[in-house]
Amino acid sequence: MMSHGFKSSKQDFTFGPWKVTAAKTHIMKSKDIERLAEEMNMPALPEMLFGDNVLHIKHTDGFGIEFNAIDALKRVNNMQDSVKVACAQEWQESRADSEHSKEVVKHYDWTYTTDYRGTLLGEDLKIEVMPTTERIDMEKLKAREQIMFFEDVLLFEDELHDHGVSMISVKIRVMPTSFFVLLRFFLRVDGVLIRINDTRLYHEASWKELYAERVHNSREQNFSTQGNDHRISFTSHVPPAIYTDPNEISQHLPLKLTECEKLEFPETSSQSGCTDNPQ
Template identity: 75%
Template sequence: MLASLSTMMSHGFKSSKQDFNFGPWRVTAARNHIMKSKDIERLAEEINMPSLPEMLFGDNVLRIQHTDGYGIEFNAIDALRRVNNMEDAVKVACAQEWQESRADSEHSKEVVRPYDWTYTTDYRGTLIGESIQMKATKTTERIDMEKLKAREQIMFFDEVLLFEDELHDHGVSMISVKIRVMPTSFFLLLRFFLRVDGVLIRINDTRLYHEAGKDFMLREFSTRESKVAELKNVPAALYTDPNEIAQHLTLKLTESERLELPAMQPQTAVNDVYQ
């Protein structure tokens, strides 16, 4: 089932690309180098932001693609396009100092102006397909998380980091995506995690679930956020662990969508199980 695995060494960094086929689907997980400064400068200008994350993996991607060509992928650049480039959404004592420290960076030649220096994004993935794409429609359906807790063989698992920034030693901002494929379904979690020390913790999650034989995927987006002052009864050791702190944060928003699969040709119809 593992279609290909290639690795290469360049500048001491191990790049990898892994493809996994299951039923009519293929998962591609690719990791590459941090973007070069000239590419970062070009991108910053394109999306009108004075600064970009310290570790930006512009070529990293996790893609789920049907044999008919449509699908969904998760990449850093599209995630950054969803950042507010006009407003400083989190105002803290260190913000001005932090921005000034970036003012002389190689990709910020102009006067630093307000923008969301936490890189908060509500990115939920990029629909792909040249001639046909999945269609997103709002729904009240929810992913059955209890069903996902059932013990089932994991045929494939991978995790890809898209970007990370330490906010000039004042916390962390990062987004990563991971997927697991079981014999009858697959489940994906895209997580944006923000910790601004002494100020707030925020988690934006996108969950994607598909059962073999169904003509849709379920995509759920949620925002959880709490000020650090509201977490007095939570051990500080949990602040750095997204999995642990998530359950202590206040749920601010939940949205659910069906990603409708286009009408499939008989030869590529989804089987009852992934083969």
């Protein structure tokens, strides 16, 4: 398991009318996890659940978006799903010698797969989400630009009985005229599947909207199971060493879903000077 320090921290950064807050603290206590599992009707929750970790991005007018572990878990399917059960059974068969192998096939998604894309903030004023054909200019983001603020917030992680990993984290980087957020769910079940669900958000200072892309990549078939070799059979040029690196392996996973959205900000007097067109 990854080593995580438990020193609490809270970092604030102001970007124009936006206040960014990244809070990181201890794993939830077992009694709180048990109570939450009961409330969510799930037999188990991730081993490392950071219930108080949050990335909070709020406009002075009160609207915004945040990312937290509890809302991410609410997007986990807590009932059996035929695809997930099939994966669980294959995983169980490939690990028949494991004392824990039978524990994973339960009436919930034991991989904690979530399609969470953030929690909208605001009482009277709220961001409106609508589909768009606009894409985030990833090449523009590759340009070397001063990073004024950066944080990486882990929301939860589970080792799946030492046979993989399931985790979700959110990163933000703020540049002089823009900010970029990457929310990433990464799942690796050894010999069975690799799945990455990404949500990317991008905003420039003069815009009246955030642009969002949901990109789901996964490899859930074509596996090599000869003898005790349960490695995933990618093309020959993909070394198994990168299976554990989400940044590297994501480039080799088949694309399952892409959704682009525009998160339009509500009209307020403080935005009267903004331009209508992000271009």
